[in-house]
Each structure stands twice: as structure tokens, then as C-alpha cells.
Amino acid sequence: MSGHEITLVVNGVARRVSVPARRLLSDCLRHDLGLTGTHVGCEHGVCGCCTVLLDGEPVRSCLTFAVTVDGQEITTVEGLAGPDGMSAVQRAFAECHGLQCGFCTPGFLCTVTALLRENPAPTEEEVVEGVSGNLCRCTGYQNIIKAVHRAADLMAEES
Amino acid sequence: MSTRLFGEPVQRVEDARLLTGQGRYLDDLGREALAAAFVRSPHAHARIRDIDVTAALDVEGLVAIYTWEDLPPRVAEPLPLLIPHPALTHGRTAYPLAKETVRHVGEPVVMVVATDRYLAEDVCALIEVDYEPLKPVVGLEEAAQGSRLVHEDVPANLGAHLVQEVASIGGASARECIETSPHTLAFRLDIERSASMPLEGRGVYARWDGRDLRVYSSTQTSTSVRMAIAAKLGLPLPQVEVIAPDVGGGFGVKIVHPWPEEVLVPWAAMTLGREVKWAEDRREHFVASAHERAQVQYVRVGFDDAGRVLGLEVTILHDHGAYTPYGIIVPIVTSTQLLGPYKIGSYRVEFSSIYTNTVQVTPYRGAGRPQAVFCMERTMDKIAQHLGTDRADVRAANFIGPSEFPYDQRMTFQDGRPLVYDSGNYPEMLRMIKELIGWDSFERAPNRGIGLACYVEGTGVGPYEGGHVQITSDGRVHVSTGLTSQGQGHETVFAQIAASELGVPLSQVSVVTGDTRRFGYAVGTFASRAAVVSGNAIALACRKVREKALRIAAEALEADPADLDIADGLVHVVGSPSASIPLSTVAVLSNPLRYSFDAETAKATQFATATPVDRPPVAEGEEPGLEGRGFYSPLRSTFAAGMHAAIVETDPDTAEIRILRYAVVHDCGRLVNPMIVEGQVHGGVAQGIGGALYERMAYDSDGQLLNASFMDFLMPYASEIPRIETAHLETPSPLNPLGIKGAGEAGVIPVSAVIASALEDAEGFDIDRMPISPSDLYHLRERPAPGDR
16 A cells, blocks of 8 residues: 655644555554544544544544645644643543543543634533534533533633 | 541542543554454345455455354354353354354454454455345344244244243232233333444454463453453463453443454464454444344233232343343343332233344343333333323332332342342432422423333342452552443542542552453443442452551551551551551551662561561461452342433424433432432433434344444434433442442433333323334324224
């Protein structure tokens, strides 16, 4: 399988990698770059576990070929924490018990990070709408919704 | 207990790693491993005439192709029947790779190993299997007629048949009691298939170093996988270790073992001398793991003017799919848990467990109880409707009273032990749920309905679990238990139990689950049993360690052990806090040393201690180290209970169903961590709503699963789940030291019954099947009314 040389700027670091044209971005991140925090739950773009930020926007990395994002910036769950520790969204999920098995969590964290950047004070309806592209089989979403509001509060307090 | 952590909603210790991408799930391991993929049957029922691999041999990166004929004798045998039962007269399990016949779409036929998964799938696509399709057996009632067979040697497709009868106190049979009742009703209920559907599928990764085999599996029972692999591969047990890494949800499906892949991947790793890994994809999970729920129930009930059930007869057709690796646990649970919180005058339950050419049926969260509760609660609603009385009053008329515990239902439960309820307070729970939902003040409006349902859940089944607790010379507490975790927060709740028992800060405790290197004896995580069985085992282990710590500290402090307590990791004389010794030092003293490696351990060396020279450094009956093991083996199950209520609204035109309110009252005995229990309830309710409104397995008449993807199998998103209001009642279990009952499955159990009850109330006609989608509801509305037929 012939390879394509691409450069992905992942969590601020330029990573050169050779991938076949059919390599999914999710597999490239996980298996070529060793960033296994991004998870794959369905491989057909429904569950949202594989959500990463591509130039800041949430995308399904399982529906994206790695070669198509050559040169672009990608943020994965490994890149959400800052030098001072976990981001407000990550802390809010811990505080509100917004995760159980943790498999869907990286996708939610990326989705919510983008959501709150667009809309720092979402209403209940906007929160529900905002996370309704991600499946969670453990939490019944109650505490995920709470965590999004809590993250918004934390971000407001800390800004 | 001096450190009050038991019962506190402390934050989870698991979260830091899971929130930062540092979790280690199965497919995160073994980056250098070879990848396995499987050719799976596209037919529901077929004979294999030939397998031609010629076209696949040139794929670069191909390492090996295996069919059934390549397997050594023990590996080639059918997989074990895990739970035999005398009534399961025709139990059948699959071969790890199909031998001659395939019996459901998705059955593995060929195993491919290649240098990467993409290439392994390329190879699979080039392998030609010549099938002779056979007419499949699909549909429970058609299968029960037995005109075509799933297994040639199983007449009428009947795997198991079991009748259980509980006569009235006066000795009359249920049939006699129904005949002589003032009122009788008869009806039929239909329940569809659903599935656990964890977001992480199954997966296995094996390493063989020429002598020892290490297997990682996304399983709910690593100890039992280990024993099964050792037996299948002919390895001595001590040379096999099995580890459940972080597991992305289980909900029952991962208790089944050994899966074909759990045998084949380690065998390939040994055969090839290379690391091999297989991670299931979503389609494989739909067609090659397990489903649950599907039953048809025929009910006859006799009752008096107050709605008291005098006789109940339930006949169940249970669809167990193509194979029965997990025995007949699901219909046994349905049969026994059907009784719920009620005193039923007399009861007869009969089930036939039937083969079909579909994916096998094994426990999914709730494990037969949602069907049981659907049956009993539909019955209660129908009695109320017949008598024109309040639905809550009919339930209250049948409750077991708070003073009647232990209450013997005179049946045999799923653990082979008597179905005796340990404790509960059902009238109080009914009062609470009515108050929470506003039952008595509910305002009637068109297309609005209110419903409720009650259940009792046998939890914490045996045979046992164990715990090991070790305090090391740095004062840290290391806890291990053999059962596994799939997101329940065991690292936190078990640490809370240990910290409370030992008097140490939570931050000093770390917990390992599901790693046979750390603890080899366990049963597994299922039946809402982890907190009950492992929790108590860990508490007992802690009590041993605590007693030893006090004994050693007493000697050092020249005090009586009875005068000592432990707080904040310090053993101190009660009332004299200055006379104290840290647990770290006690740990050092517990292990007489010849060699030191730091100042702390120097205190335990032979010239530093003043131990009497007339006895050995380790006294007779003692062991070095501040550690201990405990096992807890319950006499019988604990019985948690709950009541749910909902208010729904249906659209008069589109039949869209909206849940306006959902309320839960839950009793799982003493709560170790209310935040975590609540999370378990939330998740269960959401799965229950999926099962009540959306989830079904759409098999066509050819046995093809038409909705084997997340596009078509509709699991609820946040937009489908209402806010869940909860309240807790605590009736401690008298059966175990901690008074715990278990909470894992609770939330899911009554949801279908609650939603049916509320929809029936909103629509004014019977709701006798689940799930009920808006389009189902729309068509039910279009049906002619009974009088017009």
C-alpha cells in the first residue's frame, strides 16, 4: 500500500507521518501517532466518540481520511489540558460525575470545548442540542448536561 | 469507622486519567501486535461446502488464515456451556470457527491474521466461502412450531422447558385459584430484542513469550476467561494471566466467555509466536456478540374485588437465538423476579426457551427483569382498569408488608438458592414515588398520561468474591479484587470502603480490579453484585489488616490493642493522641528485615529491633507484611427494590411521544457513594427509555439483521432523555456486614412498564408490546376499536 507523506499539527506539535490514502484520521491518530485518547465507537460517524477539533471545529475523525487534513491543526483529548492542569470542561465533567466508563468522554469533551467557545453561556436547550450528536451508554446524559453548565460557569469565573 | 468516607459523594479517582486521554482500553494496547479479522457468515442458516483462500494468498502483509480444520482438538471443540441446568435438556454452543454449518448471520467462519487490520480485512474480502443456504428459522412463534430446525438434533427447536409452581397457602394450584376467582383476565404481551451495546466493543490482545501467556480482554470476568483459556490451550493455570484493562462499558454482554475470539487470538499468538490483537467493529458487535429481551408472554390472572391476585399463570416463549452459552439464566430470572414486591396467592410459570437463527441471547442489564416487570405491572394496571380502582391502590393491596421480612417467595432463584427477600419497605416507597411525581394531584388533559411501575431486583448473587489489602512501608494502601470494572467507579467506592475501615485518607488508597496477576479468585461483574460481594470482601480483608496493625502497634506503643484506634493513617491510643505510630511504620515493623533500603526500613532490620531472642522473628501463625485477604460468600441474594413513575404527552397528529417527567425512588440498602449510585440509576433509566421507545433488532424473514448500525438501531441521545428526578430509601440488608444491596441494573428494569402504563393512560387503549415507537403508536390508533371489529 503506497504511502502519502503528510504533516498534522496535533496538539500544537507538527507530526510527519506516512499513511495510505485510505487511512482514517482516527486510526492515524491512534495507531500511527499513538494518541489513543481518541476512541472509535462505530466507524460510521454516529456515536461521536472519535470527535476531535480540526482547526477548532469538531469533526468525526472516523469519517475523515488522514490525507485530506494534511497541514491542518488537530486538537485531541490529550491536548485539552493546559500547563496548569485540566481544562474547565474536563474539571466540570469530574466534578459533576459526567462520565462513567469514559469511552465516549473524549468526544464529548471536544464537542463541549467547541460549543462553549462559540456560546459561552448556553441555555438548557442549547446544551442538550449541542451534545445530541454524541452517544453515551452509561450516564443517561443527566450529569453531562450539568457538567456543560458547570464548565460555562467555571470559564466565566476564570476569564 | 473513624474516617467518614463511606456514604459520601466523593469524586471519582478514575476520572483524571479518563478525562485526559490516559485511559487504557483494549485497542489502545499492543501497537505492534498483528491484527486479526474474521470472515463471518452472511447467511442465517447454511452449510459450508468449501472455503477457497487462493485469491487471498498474495495480499502483502498476510500472516495466517485459519479455518475450523486448522484448529487443534481442544480449541476446535464447541465453546463451553457456562451454566448447565437440568431443564436445559438441549443446550448447544458454537464452535469457535464454524464447522460445516452456520446458524446466524455473523458467525465466524475464517480467522485471518495480518500485519494490520486494513490488510486483514482485505484478505477477508478475498476469501471465497461456498455456502449452501438453508431456510432459516426466524420469529419466536414460528420457531416454536418446529417445522424447520436450527439444530437438526433439537426437536421443535426447544432448548429448555421449565415449569415452576407455587400453590396457595391452602394448597390449591394457580389454575384452580384462577378458576375460582371473582375476576379473571387473560392477555398476551410481546417484548422485542435489544442489546447491551457498550460503546467499546469486545476485544482481545494476547502475548506469548514461549512459556507464559498474557491476555488482555475487554471482559466482565478476567478470572473465568483465564480458566477457560488455560483449559482450551492446555496450559497450566499459573502460566496464564488475564487482565481486563479500562473497559468501555459492558452491560452484560461481556460476561459471556470465552468468546470464539478469546480462544482463537491467544491460540494464534502462541502458534505464530507473535502478539495478536482483535478489536471488534460495530457491525461485528451487532451480529456476532449477543442480544437480549425478546419474549412472548401469555398471562392469566384471577383476583378479588380489592385487586388482590389470587392466582397468576404466565407462559413464556423465550427466544435464546442460535446458541445457549449462558444457559437459561434470563428466563429463570424473568420467571422468578416476576413476583416483584407482591404476595401473589398462587403462581404457575412455564417457559420454553427456543432456538432461532439469530444472534444468541444472553443477559443485558436487567437480565430478564424488564420482561418480568413488564408482565407483572401490565397485569396490575389491567386489574385496576377492570375494577375501576386507582392503579397505585391495586399495587398497595398486593404488597409484602414491612414486617413480613424475610419473605419467602417459595421459589428457586437464579443462584440455585431460595427466593427469600431480605428486607424492604414497599408501602413507604409507594408513598414516596406518589409524592415525587404528584400522583394524586395529576391533572388530566387530552393526550397526557401518568404511569408507574414497581420492581424487586435480586442482587449480589454468589458464589463469592475476594479482596486483598496491603499496606506498604510508605503508608499507602493497595486494594485488589478479582472482579472487573466497566465504568461503575469501583476504584472509588472500594477505596471509600477501605479508607473507612482502615482510618486512612482516600488519597492513600489505590484499587486494582480484574487483573489476575493481583487477585486470582473471582466470579465476575454482573447481577448488580460488585459493591455487595467485593465490597464486603474488601471490608473483611481490611478488618483483618486493621486487627494486625493494632496488634503490632500495641506492642510498639506498649498499649492494649483494645485502646487503639486509627485516624488519618495514624494508630493512636484513644484519648491520648500523642501516643501514636503511623501505619507506614507499622507496615515496616510487620516485616522483619535483614536488609534496609531507606531510613524507614532500617527500623525493621535485625540489629535495630529489640525483638525477644527466645522466639522467631515471625511468630508462629503470623506472616510477614501488613496485608490480608478476605472473602465474602453470601448466604443468598440481597433484594433491592424501586418504583418509577412518568408523565408522558403524545402528539394527537404525529403520535410523537414526549416524556415530560420521570421520577425514581430507589432502595439499594446502604449507599457507599450516593453520587455514583445516582449515576447508575440515570444510566439505567436512559437504557430503559431506549428499550421502551426506540431499540429493536429488525430481523427480516431471511434472518438478516436490517438495522445493524447506529444509523438504524436507535439509541437515545441527550435529546431523548428527560430530566430524571430521584429519591432514595435505605433499608439495609441484614445479610452482609456493610448492609449493601447493589444498584447497577436498577434503573433499567421498570422503564418499559412505566412508559406503557403512562401511554395507556394517555391514549385510552391497551399497550401490550414494547418498544412502542411513535409510528407503532400511530398504527395502534388506526386500529379499529374492539367493538368495531
